[in-house]
Amino acid sequence: MAVWLSAGLLIAAACVAVARWNAAPVPHPGPWRIALARFRAHGPAMASVYLLIALLVLTTLAPWLVSYGPTDTLIAPSEQPPTLAHPFGTDFAGRDVLSRVLYGGLVSLPVALLSVLLSATIGTAYGATSGLASERVDGVMMRLIDAILAIPRLFLLIAVLAIWGSPSVPTLILLLGTTGWFGVSRLVRAEVRALRGEEWMVAADALGASRRRMLWRHALPNVLSPVIVAATLGVGHIVLLEAALGYLGLGVQPPTPSWGNIIQDGAQSVFAVWWMFVFPGLAIVLTAISFNVAGDALRDALDPRQVGRR
Amino acid sequence: MSEPLLSVRDLRTTFPTPAGPARAVDGVSFDIAPRETVGLVGESGCGKSVTSLSILRLIQPPGRIETGSRIAFEGQELLSLDERRMRAIRGARIAMIFQEPMAALNPVFTVGDQIAEVARVHTDASRREAWSRAVEMMRLTGISDPGERARQYPHELSGGMRQRVMIAMALMMNPPLLIADEPTTALDVTIQAQILELLRELQQRVGMSILLITHDLGVIAETASRVLVMYAGEIVEEAAVRRLFDAPHHPYTEGLLAAVPRLGEARERLAVIPGTVPPATDWPTGCRFRDRCPYAWDRCAAEHPPLYRIGEGQWSRCHLAEEPERREPQSGSRGAGVLGSGSGDPATLSN
Numbered sequence: 241m242a243v244w245l246s247a248g249l250l251i252a253a254a255c256v257a258v259a260r261w262n263a264a265p266v267p268h269p270g271p272w273r274i275a276l277a278r279f280r281a282h283g284p285a286m287a288s289v290y291l292l293i294a295l296l297v298l299t300t301l302a303p304w305l306v307s308y309g310p311t312d313t314l315i316a317p318s319e320q321p322p323t324l325a326h327p328f329g330t331d332f333a334g335r336d337v338l339s340r341v342l343y344g345g346l347v348s349l350p351v352a353l354l355s356v357l358l359s360a361t362i363g364t365a366y367g368a369t370s371g372l373a374s375e376r377v378d379g380v381m382m383r384l385i386d387a388i389l390a391i392p393r394l395f396l397l398i399a400v401l402a403i404w405g406s407p408s409v410p411t412l413i414l415l416l417g418t419t420g421w422f423g424v425s426r427l428v429r430a431e432v433r434a435l436r437g438e439e440w441m442v443a444a445d446a447l448g449a450s451r452r453r454m455l456w457r458h459a460l461p462n463v464l465s466p467v468i469v470a471a472t473l474g475v476g477h478i479v480l481l482e483a484a485l486g487y488l489g490l491g492v493q494p495p496t497p498s499w500g501n502i503i504q505d506g507a508q509s510v511f512a513v514w515w516m517f518v519f520p521g522l523a524i525v526l527t528a529i530s531f532n533v534a535g536d537a538l539r540d541a542l543d544p545r546q547v548g549r550r
Numbered sequence: 551m552s553e554p555l556l557s558v559r560d561l562r563t564t565f566p567t568p569a570g571p572a573r574a575v576d577g578v579s580f581d582i583a584p585r586e587t588v589g590l591v592g593e594s595g596c597g598k599s600v601t602s603l604s605i606l607r608l609i610q611p612p613g614r615i616e617t618g619s620r621i622a623f624e625g626q627e628l629l630s631l632d633e634r635r636m637r638a639i640r641g642a643r644i645a646m647i648f649q650e651p652m653a654a655l656n657p658v659f660t661v662g663d664q665i666a667e668v669a670r671v672h673t674d675a676s677r678r679e680a681w682s683r684a685v686e687m688m689r690l691t692g693i694s695d696p697g698e699r700a701r702q703y704p705h706e707l708s709g710g711m712r713q714r715v716m717i718a719m720a721l722m723m724n725p726p727l728l729i730a731d732e733p734t735t736a737l738d739v740t741i742q743a744q745i746l747e748l749l750r751e752l753q754q755r756v757g758m759s760i761l762l763i764t765h766d767l768g769v770i771a772e773t774a775s776r777v778l779v780m781y782a783g784e785i786v787e788e789a790a791v792r793r794l795f796d797a798p799h800h801p802y803t804e805g806l807l808a809a810v811p812r813l814g815e816a817r818e819r820l821a822v823i824p825g826t827v828p829p830a831t832d833w834p835t836g837c838r839f840r841d842r843c844p845y846a847w848d849r850c851a852a853e854h855p856p857l858y859r860i861g862e863g864q865w866s867r868c869h870l871a872e873e874p875e876r877r878e879p880q881s882g883s884r885g886a887g888v889l890g891s892g893s894g895d896p897a898t899l900s901n
Contacts, residue, residue, distance in 0.1 A: 270703060271658050374611070401847035439653035446606055447668050447719065457667065461658045 247350075252296040255289060275465070278541040285374055285537030288530035295527060299345030308417040310343035311495045319513050329515035331505050345435055349527070351413055351480040351492070358417025360471040363424025368455055368463070370425065371432025378462050380452040382429065385422050394484065399488040409492060412485075416478055424470050431463040465542035476531030483524045499524050554581035555759050556605070556623050556727055562616035563597075563604045565830075574613075574832035576783035582727065587753065587760040589774030589791070591767060591806065595827045597783040598763045602729045605761075606640055624726065634659050642672045645720035648743040649732035651712035655704040661715045662688070662700025666685035668722040687718040710741035717748065725755050728813055731763045769812050773796060776863070779803050781825055781839035785857070789864040800844045838871070845876055 269277070279285060298305065308315050316326055318334040328337035370381040388396075396419055401407060407415065435441055443483075446459045479499075485491035487501015487507070495500055497521040506516025563575040575597045582588050590598050604615050607628065615631055621628040623644065629637065649656040656664060665684035669675045671866060675683065681700070686694035704712060715734065720728055723853045730749065734742040751822045753760055762774055770777055770791065777800065779787040789801040805823035825842040827832055834841065840850040850868050858871030893896040 270660070439648055439650055440656045442608060442658070443646075443648055443716075443719075444667075445608055445640070445656040446646040448637045448639070448671050449641075449667070450637060452669075453671065458656055462656070 243376070249297070249300050251353075252293050252300065255293045255296075264543040266547055268305050273428055275538075279537055281444055282537040282541065284464055285534050286450035288533040291532045292396045292534070295345060295523070295530075296349065299342050299349060302339070302342035302346055306336065306339040308339045309397045310335065310340045311321060311341040312336070312339075324516050328519045329513070331502070331513075331516060337502065337515060337519060340497040340502050341499070343498045345522060345523060347409060347492055347496060348479060348482055348524075349414065351498070352475050352527075353407065355413045355420060355478055356474045357469050358413065358473065360424055360467055361421075362418065363421030364428050364460070364463070365422065367425035367428025367430075368459065371429040371436070372451065372455060373457070376430070378433075385425060389422050392472075394481065397481075397485060398488070398490060401485070406493040407491075409496070412482070416482065419526055420474060420478065424467060424474075427466050427470055428463050430481060432459055434461055435459050450471035465538075469539040469542060472531055472535035473539055474533065477528045479531070483520075486542060487545060553584075553585075554622075555584045556582040556621070558605065559700075561604055561619045561621065561624075561857075563600050563609055563619075563808060564616060565613040567710060567831055569829075569831040573783055573828050575604060576833070578783070578785055580767065580778055580785060580788065582759050582761060584726065585753070585757050586758055586776065586890070587774045589746060589770035589777040590761060590763045590780060591764055591770055591777060592780035593806075593827060595830070596780045597732055597830075598765075598780055600733050600738070601780070602646065605729065606641075606644060606646060607636055607738045612885055617780075627676065630713075632669070638672070639669055641720075641725070642723040643725050643836060644727045644729065645723070645725040646731065647713070647716045647731040647733050647771075649735050650707060654716055655712060657704055660701050660703055661707065661712075664721060665700070665715065668719055672723055684718070687722055690720045690752070691715075691721070692744075693718070696698060700846055702800065709737050710744065712870065713741075713745055714748070717745075721752060721756065721758075725758060725760045727761065729763070730759045732765070734760070734769060734803040735764070735766070742769070743772075749773065767795075767806060774882060779806070782833055783830060784867060785839065785865075786839065786867040787865065788857070793861070793864055797864075799860050799864065799871070800868045802839050802868070803866075804885045805842075819847045837867075839868075845870065849873075854873065 258371045267342065283461050313335055315336060316323075316330045316334055318330060318332075320330045322325065323327045325434045326336050326338065328341060331337055331340070362540070363472035366381070370378045397415060400415060400419075402413070404415070441454065443459060444454055450457065482491055482498065483500035486498045486502075487504045488499070489504060491500050494505070502520040507511045508515060558581070559579045559580040561575050563572065564571040564573050566572075578597070578601055580588070585828075590601065600613075601787070603609055604619075604622055605623075605628070607615070609615060615629060619629060623639070626637070631639070653693050655661065659667075662681060662684050665687055666677070666680035669680040669683055670677070673680075675813055681770070685696045685700050689698060693699050693711060693714050697710070697748075704715075707782050713736075717733075727747075733749070737745060741750065745767060749760065752758075760773075761832065762770065763769060774791050776833050777789060777791050778785050779794075779800065781802050787794070787798070787803045789799075794803065795807065798807055802823070805821070808821040809823065823842055828841070834851075835854065836845070836852055837846070837850040837855050840846040843850065853869070855867045857865045857867050858869075860866050860871060
């Protein structure tokens with residue numbers, strides 16, 4: 241938890257730095273710098289970034305923002321509608337929903353971010369290996385992906401979780417991460433394949449660069465942008481998926497709150513206790529939409545074909 | 551001639567295709583002496599580039615160099631080296647520059663980074679040493695303000711500047727052999743001359759050999775001392791550059807020379823060689839040029855011509871070497887007799 245606290249603040253600080261950083265015009269802007277400038281000019285995307293920063297900061301600072309712990313029961317009458325003392329109301333056990341939503345973000349957000357980081361890493365490694373491999377190895381590796389992709393991810397997760405039982409948070413990250421990299425690997429593989437035909441790849445070969453060096457130095461920086469876009473969109477997706485799992489009772493196990501299982505707690509009587517799904521639902525929807533908007537803007541900003549357009 | 555630097559013997563490179571193996575390079579042999587510039591000419595699809603990629607063993611599978619081919623370089627047999635030792639040769643002992651300097655540079659790195667990369671691959675130079683050598687190399691290739699230019703990305707440079715960057719990359723390790731594959735084709739004529747001049751100057755300074763691949767005889771005349779003419783995967787003529795221009799022997803060489811416009815020669819139309827190179831999956835039997843040759847007779851269909859020795863250092867893959875009287879055009883031939891006649895007539899080769 242303490243690790244996440246500092247990590248969360250660091251990420252938030254880094255985001256603020258990038259967003260606020262006054263890009264002094266440099267004489268020779270590289271492709272990354274040009275993309276950043278374009279992203280920053282995208283209004284909705286920047287709004288999303290600020291919203292996400294706010295969410296990150298709020299959840300990270302939860303212990304100092306709310307006076308009730310997320311698992312403190314009977315601090316007020318149970319299922320009480322929002323009041324000044326408990327702005328998000330209380331749940332069936334008399335726990336403060338505001339506290340649970342904030343602490344829930346402290347679980348849901350790192351789960352989403354870390355599992356996407358994991359799947360982007362695995363996907364890139366697998367895809368790049370496949371893309372540089374011989375025709376036959378590549379074929380086998382990709383057919384394997386096709387086969388796994390034929391199973392819907394949610395069903396795959398439900399099946400695994402049914403066998404696994406109640407997962408701990410690290411287990412959940414591991415499961416979400418290891419089931420989410422198939423799409424990324426295809427993307428990277430296609431990019432690397434296309435790069436192989438580029439003359440500068442042949443030129444790098446002609447200059448004596450090793451396989452590994454060709455991959456790390458020459459190919460990967462060129463496939464990074466689609467991976468970044470896919471990962472950003474992926475975070476929004478994972479937030480939803482984790483909520484769905486939580487709702488099904490397969491995700492983060494109570495009493496530890498997550499955005500999904502708070503809604504689950506109120507699922508018995510949705511209309512009577514509307515605050516039980518409106519507030520965590522809002523958090524989920526805002527996060528997912530923000531990541532999607534930011535991802536779309538990143539895609540535009542990183543697309544080399546958009547040079548000169550905006 | 552002293553011990554050759556590069557000695558290619560019976561090089562055969564084939565690519566499997568649905569129509570059978572394409573024999574892109576089909577039994578090519580030649581030598582390059584130290585400090586010598588050899589031109590390799592021919593039209594598109596005759597196997598020039600495949601020859602150069604074969605020397606560096608950069609043929610992408612399923613294409614392959616057939617067993618029996620030999621490429622000796624500095625006394626080593628390149629085709630039997632393992633991949634690691636081959637990599638040590640690429641870029642350091644044999645370097646290559648490409649036709650499209652934009653396409654051959656990685657778009658996401660500064661050009662300085664890319665030049666320095668060569669030193670980082672082949673030596674244990676530190677980042678800073680490699681960088682300063684890269685800047686020095688850029689200065690040597692005539693790039694003004696190299697310290698500043700090194701920080702630019704390929705898209706910020708002009709075509710000529712990019713080609714200079716490619717040359718700087720290629721010469722970073724002082725390679726004894728430079729393969730230049732159409733180094734000036736993508737450039738403006740004025741820049742073309744500058745780049746050729748630069749190559750000549752650098753060659754004298756560092757004392758390397760150059761294999762210059764081009765379809766432009768003008769480039770060859772300015773730069774090379776000896777010329778190899780390639781057609782349909784084979785070398786059809788080899789001669790010193792003066793000899794080739796003054797007394798070409800092979801009808802294909804004649805045709806190529808006639809197709810070059812010259813000042814002071816009135817022509818209504820440029821000469822062309824009729825037809826195109828046949829597909830590499832299906833070389834004709836006998837002489838591969840016979841369908842396009844103005845002198846072809848029955849022997850050309852029956853017998854594949856060997857490389858005949860014509861004179862000092864001149865070789866030609868044409869039966870005319872044994873039956874020179876047939877060079878007079880047959881009546882009703884395709885009208886190519888005006889070739890090299892210098893009569894000022896419209897020397898149109900097309901039917």
